[in-house]
């Protein structure tokens with residue numbers, strides 16, 4: 001079962017990445033609670049795969065020390081144009097994390113949605129980041145996660161030709177999907193973990209609660225309908241503003 005994290009936050013942060021959403025930051029204290037929950041669910045823990053999108057620098061400072069104790073499979077998906085930017089992983093940190101056992105995959109070059117792209121854009125956003133990471137780590141890169149969870153068949157075909165074998169989506173669920181047209185690429189569902197995720201929710205995921213799966217799939221479908229009605233950009237704009245309102249509301253509440 002695959003969980004999708006973004007940034008782990010402990011203190012004030014300076015992050016030069018316009019797609020950064022503080023509502024997706026999980027606090028360090030909450031992350032420690034999550035690790036304790038994983039330890040308490042021995043069976044689920046063996047199948048657990050933690051993924052971290054975008055490539056935040058905090059992963060080097062906060063995640064690495066924890067990996068020594070908790071041998072859980074971890075993958076970072078890096079937006080390669082932002083390597084070395086303020087608050088993002090730099091080349092040396094990526095290499096150090098890889099040596100510590102963290103796996104690496106791409107998350108596009110510049111965080112565009114990987115749907116409806118021209119051939120040149122596909123090259124720039126799929127092949128270029130793969131080459132950057134492969135050169136840096138001296139190994140083949142065959143995994144990617146999708147910015148905004150968006151993709152289409154052209155992306156799957158192109159990714160397959162480039163040697164990608166596992167693509168991580170933002171759809172909830174436990175088992176990977178394989179499209180009959182592109183059988184050598186597995187599409188992995190992921191459980192999105194945000195600042196708002198509760199331990200009850202996480203426990204339901206770890207126990208593979210049928211009710212929780214149905215509810216999450218239904219909410220995800222509603223989101224997809226919203227995207228269809230407003231278009232990708234309109235939906236993303238609305239979503240970003242809702243996240244902004246939520247974050248402002250929360251910080252207001254915290255200080256009162």
Ligand SMILES: [Zn+2]
Pocket residue numbers: 019053054107111146147148
């Ligand atoms: Zn992202």
